Amino acid sequence: MNLETILTAVLVVGIVWGGVVFFLSRAIKYERTKVEKD
Amino acid sequence: MKQSEFFTSRWGLILSTLGIAVGTGNIWRFSRVVAQNGGGSFLIPWVIFLLIWSVPLIIAEFAIGKSTRLAPIGAIAKTAGSKFGWMGAFITFVSTAIMFYYSVVTGWCIRYLFSAISGDLFNVSNHINYWNDFSSSNLPIIFHFIAMLFCAIIVYRGIVNGVEKINRIFVSSLLIILVILLIRSVTLPNASEGLKYFFTPDWNYLLEYKVWLNALTQNAWDTGAGWGLILTYAIYMKKKEDISLNAALIGFGNNSVSLIAGMMIFSTVFALGGADAMDQISQSGPANTGITFIYLPLLFSKMSGSIIINTIFAILFFIALSFAAITSLISMIELATRTLIDFGIVRKKAIVVISVSGFLLGLPSAIDINFLINQDWVWGVGLILSGFFIAFSIIKYGVNKFRDEIINGLGSDIKIGRWYNYIIRFVVPLQAVVLLLWWLISSTTWDPEWWNPFHAENLGTCLAQWFVVLSLFILTNKFLVKYTFKNIV
Numbered sequence: 001m002n003l004e005t006i007l008t009a010v011l012v013v014g015i016v017w018g019g020v021v022f023f024l025s026r027a028i029k030y031e032r033t034k035v036e037k038d
Numbered sequence: 039m040k041q042s043e044f045f046t047s048r049w050g051l052i053l054s055t056l057g058i059a060v061g062t063g064n065i066w067r068f069s070r071v072v073a074q075n076g077g078g079s080f081l082i083p084w085v086i087f088l089l090i091w092s093v094p095l096i097i098a099e100f101a102i103g104k105s106t107r108l109a110p111i112g113a114i115a116k117t118a119g120s121k122f123g124w125m126g127a128f129i130t131f132v133s134t135a136i137m138f139y140y141s142v143v144t145g146w147c148i149r150y151l152f153s154a155i156s157g158d159l160f161n162v163s164n165h166i167n168y169w170n171d172f173s174s175s176n177l178p179i180i181f182h183f184i185a186m187l188f189c190a191i192i193v194y195r196g197i198v199n200g201v202e203k204i205n206r207i208f209v210s211s212l213l214i215i216l217v218i219l220l221i222r223s224v225t226l227p228n229a230s231e232g233l234k235y236f237f238t239p240d241w242n243y244l245l246e247y248k249v250w251l252n253a254l255t256q257n258a259w260d261t262g263a264g265w266g267l268i269l270t271y272a273i274y275m276k277k278k279e280d281i282s283l284n285a286a287l288i289g290f291g292n293n294s295v296s297l298i299a300g301m302m303i304f305s306t307v308f309a310l311g312g313a314d315a316m317d318q319i320s321q322s323g324p325a326n327t328g329i330t331f332i333y334l335p336l337l338f339s340k341m342s343g344s345i346i347i348n349t350i351f352a353i354l355f356f357i358a359l360s361f362a363a364i365t366s367l368i369s370m371i372e373l374a375t376r377t378l379i380d381f382g383i384v385r386k387k388a389i390v391v392i393s394v395s396g397f398l399l400g401l402p403s404a405i406d407i408n409f410l411i412n413q414d415w416v417w418g419v420g421l422i423l424s425g426f427f428i429a430f431s432i433i434k435y436g437v438n439k440f441r442d443e444i445i446n447g448l449g450s451d452i453k454i455g456r457w458y459n460y461i462i463r464f465v466v467p468l469q470a471v472v473l474l475l476w477w478l479i480s481s482t483t484w485d486p487e488w489w490n491p492f493h494a495e496n497l498g499t500c501l502a503q504w505f506v507v508l509s510l511f512i513l514t515n516k517f518l519v520k521y522t523f524k525n526i527v
Contacts, residue, residue, distance in 0.1 A: 001234050005078065009237040012081045016088070016297055019290035027283055030451040031048055
């Protein structure tokens with residue numbers, strides 16, 4: 001695989017799966033905070 | 039009408055909404071569109087439109103549903119003003135018209151799952167004939183009935199015991215199965231060729247407007263943004279539930295599933311498909327059936343020397359496909375049901391009415407695939423108009439006020455900035471107008487009789503059916519809005 005392919009894969013997968021990881025971790029964090037508050 | 043039932047937790051809501059978004063379009067449509075639009079080149083605009091079409095509209099749907107606690111007719115009338123209830127009716131109609139034939143498609147998936155389990159699928163000498171024999175028999179009607187009945191029972195059981203419970207099981211299982219299939223397919227010999235094609239950009243393709251427009255259409259299709267379905271599930275969100283974070287998670291989660299499915303299909307096809315692999319992916323047959331029902335069963339039979347292992351992987355694939363279809367169909371039934379509930383009909387009666395009429399009105403698609411292709415075309419494009427109507431209703435309400443009071447209101451975990459105003463005010467409407475204009479102009483070139491409303495896929499049939507539906511709803515707007523609001527206490 002050439003550099004272009006690898007960079008595109010990293011960019012696309014990074015943004016899409018990275019987005020899931022980022023938002024999921026935030027959601028878990030806020031849920032924990034809510035449970036502690038309750 | 040007091041809202042009495044809510045999703046039990048954030049995770050129940052997210053999994054259920056992901057169930058709407060993840061459908062057969064993620065699995066078969068995505069791969070075909072990638073193949074037709076230059077592989078890796080397509081993925082770049084596809085990610086951009088996730089950010090400027092899907093996520094903003096998913097946020098909008100969550101916010102409208104949560105704040106109004108009404109199905110699209112009442113929700114749009116309450117947000118944009120009672121003169122615009124017809125827009126909500128159009129959104130409802132488009133998703134319901136899709137439900138009629140989507141139940142048939144769900145039936146196909148269930149039928150192929152049964153075929154994989156019984157081993158029939160691998161005793162076939164010619165998969166094209168197997169598909170043709172099936173689609174021309176009465177079996178699609180029987181499986182359409184099974185799909186509609188199963189999903190209606192789930193909706194009948196209510197939001198918590200039906201919709202949420204089944205989505206928790208099905209969506210979680212679907213994700214696990216897709217990961218298992220992905221691991222198997224990327225470890226096949228020569229699978230790297232498929233991945234290489236999937237991720238290698240051909241920069242020339244990025245200069246073609248069609249690639250950008252297909253990327254937008256694919257996002258509109260597979261995230262469920264603008265369908266009114268997420269709006270309907272948002273009715274059952276708790277008051278203290280967040281909007282923006284959940285919406286972003288749905289958008290990114292949905293496109294992640296598409297990526298997994300794409301990597302799985304490209305790896306499998308390049309590893310086992312031989313020289314005609316690309317033709318097989320990009321020429322998918324009627325209603326995109328080719329790759330899923332004709333070509334992939336053939337590939338599964340070549341996956342290994344063991345028929346048991348091949349059968350297990352084929353079963354897993356068709357379970358994933360059936361689960362994806364069922365969870366989306368459930369949300370379409372819920373949307374239509376909730377609309378009748380808003381009119382004052384009790385839930386259980388509404389479900390019976392919707393499922394019986396859904397079965398009857400889906401029959402033409404089950405009997406004649408050309409009818410299905412026509413409906414898929416007319417209402418699939420109609421979704422762009424639905425997305426535009428949702429953006430319009432927020433513009434009418436006041437984007438800044440909507441963002442401050444509703445999106446960033448009670449329960450919000452993250453605050454949305456002013457960028458959202460520009461996206462809803464300018465970017466979403468511009469995308470909808472450009473896409474519709476492109477489609478109007480280009481559709482006159484591929485059919486010399488583009489004006490003929492009796493052709494399956496042309497401009498005439500679309501405009502004729504839209505005209506009838508829109509006229510009907512505009513004329514009955516007062517009645518629709520009055521009856522919806524009459525039942526609100």
